[in-house]
Amino acid sequence: MxxxxxxxxxxxxxxxxxxxxxxxxxxxxxxxxxxxxxxxxxxxxxxxxxxxxxxxxxxxxxxxxxxxxxxxxxxxxxxxxxxxxxxxxxxxxxxxxxxxxxxxxxxxxxxxxxxxxxxxxxxxxxxxxxxxxxxxxxxxxxRPRPDPGLEEVPIPHGCGIDTVSDQVRLNTKPQPQPQPQPLTETQTPHIASNELDLSGIPTEYRTDVCKGIVKAKATGKLRNGAQLVVSAMAERFRSASGKPQDAMALTMYLAEHLNRPG
Structure with a gap:
């Protein structure tokens, strides 16, 4: 109904x-x-x-x-x-x-x-x-909720956290840092060419639009069809108000908040 x-x-x-x-x-x-x-x-x-x-x-x-x-x-x-x-x-x-x-x-x-x-x-x-x-x-x-990770934790008296024991040897060797896995360019064209009609998006912005959809999907925020989001972005590029300053960010916002027509 x-x-x-x-x-x-x-x-x-x-x-x-x-x-x-x-x-x-x-x-x-x-x-x-x-x-x-x-x-x-x-x-x-x-x-x-x-x-x-x-x-x-x-x-x-x-x-x-x-x-x-x-x-x-x-x-x-x-x-x-x-x-x-x-x-x-x-x-x-x-x-x-x-x-x-x-x-x-x-x-x-x-x-x-x-x-x-x-x-x-x-x-x-x-x-x-x-x-x-x-x-x-x-x-x-x-009302904003406090971050549980930032709550004050009582420190027992006499733990000596402000001093360094003479018997403690500090590890001075550099520790390897985990390398973040960036979104590669090879992932983006696959979505653009195989799944989406990007004809309404200027060529120089298509990569950012696709990245926004990929990231929204990966984080569970793609609450609308990907093509609906692309169509909304295309409308933004056609509007008289100008092009978005951050196409990827706007794509992610629309992926989460744009309502389906109907």
């Missing part, structure tokens, strides 16, 4: 926040509130080409409207990570529901993926809509 997304009619068609919106702006907002890629927090990956196609626009038309929505404080879009924040999300969804036992784990996972530069603003808006107990729950769950 498909998901359901709710639009509160009074909060949309008669919202003071939308008074300056054009018809195109409202169409884009309706799509952002109901998009197949949307999640329970309203911050989710979205590729311009896919978003535009779903409402009959080009990627360029969609980006122009998104820029207007950003100027009005109704949405934010990260052109590098391909992530959108629908800032009117909680006008149509109940924030307290996502802190319930069935959704809290999923909500926390999605919150942890929010770009760091947005997180404070998101949490401020989100927690204003929660009860005191729910705010406390969110604060506790998102």
């Amino acid at each position: 498909g998901r359901q997304r709710t639009i509160r009619d009074q909060n949309f068609w008669r919202s003071p926040r939308l008074l300056n919106c054009t018809t195109e702006d409202k169409v884009a907002l309706l799509h952002l509130l109901t998009a197949p890629d949307s999640n329970i927090t309203g911050v989710y990956p979205l590729v311009p080409r896919i978003a535009g196609a779903e409402i009959g626009w080009t990627a360029e038309q969609w980006l122009q409207v998104i820029h207007r929505l950003q100027d009005e404080g109704l949405a934010r879009y990260d052109h590098v990570r391909y992530v959108v924040w629908v800032r009117i999300w909680w006008d149509h969804h109940t924030a307290t529901q996502v802190t319930g036992p069935k959704l809290i784990a999923r909500a926390l996972e999605e919150i942890r993926r929010i770009p760091s530069e947005w997180l404070d603003d998101f949490l401020r808006d989100f927690k204003e809509r929660l009860t005191v107990n729910q705010q406390r729950l969110i604060n506790e769950a998102l």
